[in-house]
Amino acid sequence: MTASAPLAVTMGDPAGIGPEIIIKMYLRRPDKRHWLVVGDPMVMERAASMLGTELRIRPVSSVDDAPFEAGFLDVLCASRLCDLPAVATVSAAGGRAAFDAIAAAIEIARQGRVHGIVTAPIHKEALAAAGLTYPGHTEILAELGGARSVAMMLANEDIRTVLVTIHCSLAEAIRRADFAAQMDAIRLAHTGALSLGIAHPRIAVAGLNPHAGEGGLFGDEEVRIIRPAIEAARAEGIDVTGPWPGDTVFMQARTGRFDIVVAQYHDQGLIPVKYLGLDRGVNITLGLPFVRTSPDHGTAFDIAGRGIADPSSLETAFDYAVRLKSGNMRANKR
The missing domain is CATH 3.40.718.10 (Isopropylmalate Dehydrogenase)
Structure with missing residues (x-):
């Protein structure tokens, strides 16, 4: 990965496995740490504490403020929850925080501040509880990302x-x-x-x-x-x-x-x-002016908060995001 443009990783639903697998990816891959989380610092702190790691969560206000130092996971603040949603529970607060992270990541991607976005899983019922009528990530990205048309590509x-x-x-x-x-x-x-x-x-x-x-x-x-x-x-x-x-x-x-x-x-x-295999698949959104990938699984509420979630699919999505060239992501206009 080049040192110029980092990747943004959205935290996903705060009650799901997204924050946990993000922490695990950071810990497992010390040679690939030129990226920052977009989300809520308290959510990421809870995940780090649950895993018993000494990793420190550092809130930043912009991509330029992220020093990417070892031992610190930089979090671009998209929300500041007063009360954390309970783990493995659908909530309006969780749906709103997940959406705010996606929206903030799209904004910095459109500005060219990051090479692309890797999104952790969101919960569609939580989005609906927050009054957000999007069926999923793809529709949010299409509306906020400035795309004429988009398509979902699943790959392994x-x-x-x-x-x-x-x-x-x-x-x-x-x-x-x-x-x-x-x-x-x-x-x-x-x-x-x-x-x-x-x-x-x-x-x-x-x-x-x-x-x-x-x-x-x-x-x-x-x-x-x-x-x-x-x-x-x-x-x-x-x-x-x-x-x-x-x-x-x-x-x-x-x-x-x-x-x-x-x-x-x-x-x-x-x-x-x-x-x-879910650990091998990646979801790629085509048609956007920036790279976007995600793991090929959901929020896994059945195992959230237990420390056993596997970050392999997130790591695969991350590696695809590094590999993809944003200039080739749009369809030719005819």
């Missing part, structure tokens, strides 16, 4: 997938998976693969229906929408094929036939990645 060392639709019901996903959404996802998959160093990305698009519709026997979305989008993207010079049956395309990608798969809806794309 075996397979990568970009989603056409994200957090919505399956019925709504079918309605949203129109021609424009297909084109956005294909273009972002292409630029996302480039940002990972893949010089000539080979993209496969999964079908929406069983057997990719069987020529219209099981649904006509492939014929009416998906195939025309693939042909239009190929006319732009993108190496994309399909639609391929969703039950086999990820197996083909894993064996090396494709570099990235465009999936039509949330579970179609996430199940194959998560099946290979």
Whole structure:
């Protein structure tokens, strides 16, 4: 990592495992400490105390004030909670503090003060309790990050997938998976693969229906929408094929036939990645003017506060953020 632009790591929901795995990542990787936390200092102090570490939490008011000294974890103050939310408990205060950390991190990322953002997990019910109607990180990033369109890419060392639709019901996903959404996802998959160093990305698009519709026997979305989008993207010079049956395309990608798969809806794309292990997967938001990654798991309230959470997925997300080039994150405008 260069010494010029640090990464920002948001604390996540204060009642979840986010603060704990952040502390553990700092302790486990002394050679990779050019980063700061965006969040609440008291939350991070509680996590450090719970783990029994002598690590000191140092509040800072700006990125420039962070000296990145050994033994100190710098925390850019996004909130100052008077009373800490109980561990493993949904609360409006926790949802608001988590959101404030994300918003502050987005602001410094848009200003170019940090290379990118790594986000610890948030709890959607806590956001709702705070009166925040965002389904998740991606929608917050899209609204506050100044992006025309965004897409979620899930990646590990075996397979990568970009989603056409994200957090919505399956019925709504079918309605949203129109021609424009297909084109956005294909273009972002292409630029996302480039940002990972893949010089000539080979993209496969999964079908929406069983057997990719069987020529219209099981649904006509492939014929009416998906195939025309693939042909239009190929006319732009993108190496994309399909639609391929969703039950086999990820197996083909894993064996090396494709570099990235465009999936039509949330579970179609996430199940194959998560099946290979939560500690190996990373969530990358494409289309933003800055890098954003996150671990491929949630707040884990069932183990929060017990000191047993594994920081491996956060470390993987951190390493991807270092690897990604923000200039390649946007889709080409056509």
